[in-house]
Amino acid sequence: MFAKKIISWYLSHKRDLPWRNTNNPYNIWLSEIILQQTRVQQGLPYYEKFVENFKTVEALAMASEDNVLRLWQGLGYYSRGRNLHKTAQTIAGEYAGRFPDNFKDLQKLKGVGKYTAAAIASFAFNESVPAIDGNAFRVITRFFEIFDPIDSPTVQKNIFEISTDLMKNTEAGNYNQAVMELGAMVCTPKNPSCDVCPVNIECKAFENKSMGKIPTKAKKTKVSNKFLLYLVFEHNEQYWLKKRTEKEIWANMYDFYLVEIENLEYEEKVQEYIEKLKIEVEEINQYPVVNHILTHQKQQIIFVKIKCKSAPALTEGNWYSSGEIDELAKPKIIVDFMKKLKKT
Ligand code: SF4
CATH class of the missing domain: 3.90.79.10 (Nucleoside Triphosphate Pyrophosphohydrolase)
Known part of the structure; x- marks a missing residue:
């Protein structure tokens, strides 16, 4: 029921974002790298600039690094911009311009971790693998009222397994987009809008009013x-x-x-x-x-x-x-x- 409800909510409430109207792995990969640690509103103009300047992975591979970094300017985390360029060169050179079409092989690309590989595999190739970003972690831990710290590898593995079960027999891309969109728009870090949430009846955190205490983290970031x-x-x-x-x-x-x-x-x-x-x-x-x-x-x-x-x-x-x-x-x-x- 969870998957069905959130997918139907997603299909009628989703924000219309350009990378959601394509199953081209190049565009999806580009959007995912740009959006890592970046808000959608900030990342959107960068995505548009990159797509306009480099319509294909080959075009991006052939650009100079200076040109790529100049377009990246203002996004911060410049190693991502450099990795983006290097990965484009790998795909254009070693993969003859074709992205790997599965979760396992996508993770071999530079700058593509478990989450990004799952996002590309599910959005572009409909592989049933959960893409769990910070938004998805928040939704799942609250829904099941999991107090265990989400920075623990064991807890992450459990959430991956729970999510794999939840998305069975659904359209993988829509399921992943739905959980993340719910986390971004409704199940927000502060003051979640539980009243309008499509899964509030079954949500354990909502039932026990523990939303504000979940998710938890074991390590505090030292600044x-x-x-x-x-x-x-x-x-x-x-x-x-x-x-x-x-x-x-x-x-x-x-x-x-x-x-x-x-x-x-x-x-x-x-x-x-x-x-x-x-x-x-x-x-x-x-x-x-x-x-x-x-x-x-x-x-x-x-x-x-x-x-x-x-x-x-x-x-x-x-x-x-x-x-x-x-x-x-x-x-x-x-x-x-x-x-x-x-x-x-
Ligand atoms: S009911 Fe509230 S806490 Fe539970 S998933 Fe929905 S928004 Fe999140």
């Missing part, structure tokens, strides 16, 4: 603090930026001269670098601290613009006009800073 100082060197209306290396945070993206600092007292550091790099200062401008929150880290970022009388002799990097910077792949904090700079 560390990081302080970053960007020295924005300007000379002749050009700015110095460097492409970061493969192994660094924001790999292969462009940013200003970066100095990691201990706390927000950065003035001495600025002076130290001015001396160290033999900068002839014409003018210094400081900007308000920017807070950038990541899952495991709270970054506080300071931008100090230093107008130089002559171009400092920096070994790496290059000088770019603000128009040229628009064309470079950059972390979102740099995009935001450039917008701020253009307004001043």
Whole structure:
């Protein structure tokens, strides 16, 4: 009954999203990678941009990494953008442009975990395998009133088995979409709309009013603090930026001269670098601290613009006009800073 009820609710209430009107594995894979750790509203324009620029997996494979990262710009988690590109190249090269058509083989692709493989296998190939994202975990644990922590592998295995049973004899893609849509739209983390939920009569958490306590997690995410100082060197209306290396945070993206600092007292550091790099200062401008929150880290970022009388002799990097910077792949904090700079 659970499956039947949620599928019929889904078919009459679902949001009309472009990747739901196709069973093309390329489009489904693209949407799933874009939507990992990203809200639908934020991800939608990116999906449209990618589909418009790269109509096929081969077209994406042939693009330059700079071009792919530039389109990805603003989504964060840039390793996903790079994996997306590498996987497209693998599929175009090793798989002759055809996606694997089953759950097991899909997991061999870079950046495709158990959830994403299940989503593609069920939406594109109708394989009966549950796609369990955070929304689905919430619905199932509440419906059965499972208090066990969902970050435990044993609990995850149990929920996978329960879900495999629930979806038997249903249309796999619709079942998976239905559970996730219910979690996103009705069984929300805070204040779920149980009154309009299609399965409220059988829901154990609703019966016992325990929705607010489920799901649970065993481990608390530890958040560390990081302080970053960007020295924005300007000379002749050009700015110095460097492409970061493969192994660094924001790999292969462009940013200003970066100095990691201990706390927000950065003035001495600025002076130290001015001396160290033999900068002839014409003018210094400081900007308000920017807070950038990541899952495991709270970054506080300071931008100090230093107008130089002559171009400092920096070994790496290059000088770019603000128009040229628009064309470079950059972390979102740099995009935001450039917008701020253009307004001043
Ligand atoms: S009744 Fe409430 S808690 Fe239960 S599945 Fe529906 S929305 Fe979630």
